[in-house]
Amino acid sequence: MxxxxxxxxxxxxxxxxxxxxxxxxxxxxxxxxxxxxxxxxxxxxxxxxxxxxxxxxxxxxxxxxxxxxxxxxxxxxxxxxxxxxxxxxxxxxxxxxxxxxxxxxxxxxxxxxxxxxxxxxxxxxxxxxxxxxxxxxxxxxxxxxxxxxxxxxxxxxxxxxxxxSYHYQDTNLVLYQKYTYEDACRLLNWERNEVPLNIGGYKYDKKTKTFPIFINYDKQDNISDTTKYEDHFVAENRLIAISKSGRSMDSEDVQNFLNATKRGIDVQLFVRKNKDDKISKEFYYLGRVIATGNAKQFVMPNTDKTAVEIEWELETPVREDIYQYIVNE
Incomplete structure (x- = not known):
């Protein structure tokens, strides 16, 4: 039945x-x-x-x-x-x-x-x-x-x-369920939707003080060097993610990430294996993340653009089957 x-x-x-x-x-x-x-x-x-x-x-x-x-x-x-x-x-x-x-x-x-x-x-x-x-x-x-x-x-x-119906903490989101960009904007209670191009990996909404991160784990070979970020998990509860290009340690978005707890900013993580997945264009919701404080500025390979590598700790370690699906070829 x-x-x-x-x-x-x-x-x-x-x-x-x-x-x-x-x-x-x-x-x-x-x-x-x-x-x-x-x-x-x-x-x-x-x-x-x-x-x-x-x-x-x-x-x-x-x-x-x-x-x-x-x-x-x-x-x-x-x-x-x-x-x-x-x-x-x-x-x-x-x-x-x-x-x-x-x-x-x-x-x-x-x-x-x-x-x-x-x-x-x-x-x-x-x-x-x-x-x-x-x-x-x-x-x-x-x-x-x-x-x-x-x-x-x-x-x-x-x-x-x-x-x-089984919400994660005080959100309208459910761990390991899949959401589109639009779903995330709506369920984080943004006043207006944002097109994916304007989000570009992450976007801070000042009104709700929410800061979702969207990661395409597998990067295509044909994308530009400034968007070929080496985001990667190092463990089920630890992620290295790269800021947008042209950022430094002093950039506002980087500072908001690093000082999110102090500033009352809610950072949440959405990950999909491949944006060209024919089955789904949606992201797995993986809960809240907190910057550990480990961050470093670097010059992106084959460019003159700087970016910042930030280490994140997931409040809830990724479920084993989801983790293996995301990180393995």
Whole structure:
């Protein structure tokens, strides 16, 4: 039974990630001749958005918010906060609240990405809370749309409970689960998403004081010498990572890394074996890291650019199977 359920979950997620489909609804329309339900273009886009962005279950907040919208029209955020506290013992601080609102009002994506899901504005401001937006409210008048939405949300909630409910410390992240750049920005409660090019290995978010590091462990031979960093594990709880090129010991990002504890900066580690992995573009989440104080500036090979090598201690040593997968050819 469990294996059948797991296979079903995996198949659905693959459908969601298929660019020519994007949702289980689209799959049924395309391949099931007896499936006669047809949504409007806007309704279809909303189902695609939820399928691609939320139904993986990586965070419960948006899914339970959508549940509230099937029952209520007003005070959605207040109702969500109360429900999360009572059912999941989960509190929403100001950064989390802002992030969830931005996700559900199309304010989280980068400017270019906003156009993709321009219809996906679920909420509107109402005094000191939020209610259902007019466009989304009109969609909810369609019982077929509501049925598809509810089934999709329930699927996401079940995914959350199985795969993403055992949080690491006080985060919304789960050790050894996989996350994209966008997932990390969202689950670290950033006000806006960042495109991977702007992150470039790591990025500090001043508002939340979070500083995720993203490491591609296997480097390609054809990349430039200034990006061919020799990041490597020396043990399950010890990592050597290189700063961006053009950095010195006095650079702000390096100083933030070295003085993170003193400055109240939260440094978290995401690692993937190879960015060209055909199976997954996601990173394993490996928890919080602390700079040991061992750091040295050097000139990058075949360039005149300096960088800084920093030794990190992982708060939680990497699980053996994950560690072996990452470090071995």
């Amino acid at each position: 469990f294996l059948n359920l797991l296979t079903f979950y995996t198949a659905k997620i693959r459908i969601f990630n298929n660019n020519s489909l994007g949702s289980y609804y689209k799959f049924l329309v395309k391949y099931e001749k007896e499936y006669t339900i047809r949504l409007s273009e806007d309704e279809e886009k909303v189902i695609e958005f939820i399928s691609k962005k939320l139904a993986s279950g990586k965070r419960i907040h948006e899914l339970e918010l959508l549940k509230r919208t099937l029952q209520y029209r007003h005070r959605i955020i207040g109702r969500l906060q109360k429900h999360l506290s009572e059912k999941y013992h989960c509190e929403m601080d100001e950064h989390c609240t802002e992030n969830v609102i931005n996700m559900m009002t199309n304010e989280f994506p980068t400017s270019a990405a906003k156009k993709t899901y321009a219809q996906c504005v679920f909420l509107k401001k109402e005094q000191d809370d939020y209610g259902i937006s007019d466009v989304y409210g009109k969609m909810l008048q369609n019982p077929e749309f509501c049925a598809i939405l509810e089934e999709l949300v329930d699927f996401g909630i079940s995914r959350y409970k199985v795969n993403y």
